[in-house]
Amino acid sequence: xKNHILxxxxxxxxxxxxxxxxxxxxxxxxxxxxxxxxxxYNYHRLSSTDDWKNFKVKYRGRNYCQECHEENxxxxxxxxxxxxxxxxxxxxxxxxxxxxxxxxxxxxxxLCLRCHTYxxxxxxxxxxxxxxxxxxxxxxxxxxxxxxxxxxxxxNM
Amino acid sequence: MSCSRRDFLKNTxxxxxxxxxxxxxxxxxxxxxxxxxxxxxxxxWVFLVDTKKCVGCGLCVKACKLENEVPYDPPVTRTWxxxxxxxxxxxxxxxxxxxxxxxxTESKIGENEIPTDQIAKGFFVPKxxxxxxxxxxxxxxxxxxxxxxLDGVVLxxxxxxxxxxxxxxxxxxxxxxxxxxxxxxxxxxxxxxxITKGLKTACVxxxxxxxxxxxxxxxxxxxxxKVIMDERVAVLxxxxxxxxxxxxxxxxxxxx
Numbered sequence: 001x002k003n004h005i006l007x008x009x010x011x012x013x014x015x016x017x018x019x020x021x022x023x024x025x026x027x028x029x030x031x032x033x034x035x036x037x038x039x040x041y042n043y044h045r046l047s048s049t050d051d052w053k054n055f056k057v058k059y060r061g062r063n064y065c066q067e068c069h070e071e072n073x074x075x076x077x078x079x080x081x082x083x084x085x086x087x088x089x090x091x092x093x094x095x096x097x098x099x100x101x102x103x104x105x106x107x108x109x110x111l112c113l114r115c116h117t118y119x120x121x122x123x124x125x126x127x128x129x130x131x132x133x134x135x136x137x138x139x140x141x142x143x144x145x146x147x148x149x150x151x152x153x154x155x156n157m
Numbered sequence: 158m159s160c161s162r163r164d165f166l167k168n169t170x171x172x173x174x175x176x177x178x179x180x181x182x183x184x185x186x187x188x189x190x191x192x193x194x195x196x197x198x199x200x201x202w203v204f205l206v207d208t209k210k211c212v213g214c215g216l217c218v219k220a221c222k223l224e225n226e227v228p229y230d231p232p233v234t235r236t237w238x239x240x241x242x243x244x245x246x247x248x249x250x251x252x253x254x255x256x257x258x259x260x261x262t263e264s265k266i267g268e269n270e271i272p273t274d275q276i277a278k279g280f281f282v283p284k285x286x287x288x289x290x291x292x293x294x295x296x297x298x299x300x301x302x303x304x305x306x307l308d309g310v311v312l313x314x315x316x317x318x319x320x321x322x323x324x325x326x327x328x329x330x331x332x333x334x335x336x337x338x339x340x341x342x343x344x345x346x347x348x349x350x351x352i353t354k355g356l357k358t359a360c361v362x363x364x365x366x367x368x369x370x371x372x373x374x375x376x377x378x379x380x381x382x383k384v385i386m387d388e389r390v391a392v393l394x395x396x397x398x399x400x401x402x403x404x405x406x407x408x409x410x411x412x413x
Contacts, residue, residue, distance in 0.1 A: 032301070042295055044304035048314035055350035058224050059359050083365040088216050092223050114214040114260030115365075121242070121279025123407075125366060126212040134262065 058092040061085070065093070075150045089149065109134075112143040198307035201374040201402075202347050205381045205390070206283050208407040210368035213238055213281035215260040220363035222258065224348065233334045234258065235345040236285040236360055241411055242271055243278040249411050257281075282412050283369060285360070286311065286332045286345035287393065287401030294324035294333060294344075303342065309374075309402065310349055315341050329397045347371065374402070 030046040032039070065086045066073050076082060087093060089111060090103045118131030138146075147154075221236045222229050238257030242250040250266040261281070264271055292311050295303050302318035305311050313324075318341035325333040325342055336343035348358035352371065356362070361369045372381025384390065390404040394413065405412075 034307070042304050043301040045301070045314050045317055048304075048312065048317065049306055049349075051315070052312050052346060052349045053353050055225075057351055057354065057356065059220055059362055061356065061362055081365075083367075085362055085365070088220070088363055088365070092220075110259065110262070113262040114216065115212055117260075117262040119213075119261065119264055119279065120273045120276060122276065123209070123278045124212060124280040125210055126279075126281070129212060 056094075058094045059085075059087050060093040061087075065090075068097075072150065079151045079153065081149060081152055107142060107144045109140075109142055112147075112149075116143075198309075199375055200308040202288060202309050202352060203372055203374040203381065203385065204285065204288070204347070204403040205370045205372065205384055206403060206405050207368045207370075208280055208282050208405060208412075210366045211238065211281040211283055212366060212368075213240055213257060213261040214365070215257040216363045216365065217283060217360035217369060218256050218258040220359040221345075224351075224359035225346070227343070228337055229258075231337050232256075233337065233343070235332075235343070236283065239282045239284060239412070240266070241278070241280055241282065241409065242266060242276055243409070243411060244271075244275050245277045246275070251411070257283075278409070280407070280409070282405070282408075283360075284330070284332070284393075285403060286347070287330055287399070287403045288345075288347060290400030290402060291398065293327040293329065293397070293399055297323040297327040299323065306349075310347050310352075311344065312346055312349060313342050313344060315339055318342055329394050329399060330401070 028045050028047070032043045034042075034044070034046050062073060062085055069086075073086070076084070076086075089107075090105050093103070094100065096103055113134055115126075115129055116131050117134055119126050121127050143149075215238055218234060218237055221227065222234060225235060227233060227235055232255070234256040236256075237253050238261075239251060239253045240257075240261050244250070250269060250271060252266045254261075264273075288310055290309070292303075292305060295305055295311060298304075299321065300317060300319055302314045303311065303324055304314070320335065320340050320342065322335060322342065325335065328344075333342055333344045335341075348356075348360075351358055358369075358371055361371050370381050372379040372385075374382050374385065376382060377386075384406075385404050388406070390406055391408040392401045392404060393408075394401070
């Protein structure tokens with residue numbers, strides 16, 4: 001074959017070889033090994049699933065709180081607030097008691113108003129909750145000054 | 158011993174055939190082994206939202222943001238709650254301030270005062286990734302950074318994503334967004350780190366009213382599966398053909 005054909009051919013072959021070599025080192029070994037995918041769909045790095053599985057759990061749930069604070073849990077279980085998880089007000093546990101050593105309790109009025117602002121929606125459970133008008137019901141005051149969140153019944157106030 | 162040409166060919170063919178069949182071909186496989194071989198998982202995560210139970214407290218949005226390290230103040234969120242107030246004259250007021258992160262504490266919607274006696278319906282609709290059976294976002298990813306796991310959850314590989322944003326455009330539900338810190342596509346993972354450890358998702362755990370539930374569609378005894386199979390449920394934007402797997406109780410035509 002003539003040189004003017006061979007020379008560009010060598011360049012192309014070298015280019016393809018370079019591409020394959022770079023690809024060999026760049027693409028992780030676990031890329032595209034899982035069933036259910038092909039080159040055009042769902043082709044992915046398998047260990048990415050483990051990355052997500054190893055993500056840190058921050059909301060540990062009331063069973064974790066119960067291990068040390070059983071009496072507090074019991075008190076809320078006897079109240080109309082029984083379905084509210086501890087961490088909704090006390091904040092995410094993360095690694096408490098090591099980190100953080102103490103949880104910052106949200107005692108703000110805004111937290112209570114999430115449920116207890118009266119909204120007149122006939123097809124929602126919202127209207128069935130005990131609700132107030134925040135403009136007229138002791139505006140500016142913190143709810144927890146009068147109401148105990150673990151026992152919010154007015155009769156036991 | 159004489160051996161005709163015909164016999165020789167016949168015997169050769171038989172021997173080849175017999176030796177080609179390994180003993181393992183006669184072994185009985187258990188359904189579990191077949192499942193493992195075909196890559197079929199015994200789990201298919203699905204979600205059930207009861208809009209009749211939701212009161213719009215937004216504790217789910219707050220819990221999701223803190224659990225999944227989604228920046229708290231920027232206008233991005235993996236899940237949100239929408240408020241629908243439908244008036245007797247047919248007008249619809251819809252809002253979702255901060256994605257409902259701080260709850261709905263005012264009857265005013267935007268600039269509009271809502272006259273109580275004119276309200277026909279008012280309700281809240283939590284939204285999250287539909288973890289579609291046929292996810293459009295996975296289809297469009299040019300680098301293989303977003304994918305569906307065998308148990309049906311669509312995830313983003315943060316190390317592999319180039320942040321091109323095709324998937325954000327492709328999602329018919331607008332569930333995806335650009336993560337301001339990692340600079341990659343971000344989406345609801347059904348709290349994959351929690352459900353694979355036997356925990357509920359952060360939003361399900363935070364909901365005091367049982368409006369959000371997660372279950373396994375492949376387990377016929379799962380209470381969520383029973384509701385989906387036996388009761389009247391609907392999905393969002395069925396016409397897109399992505400086969401969404403978040404089922405809703407009490408959906409309205411105004412919800413899209």
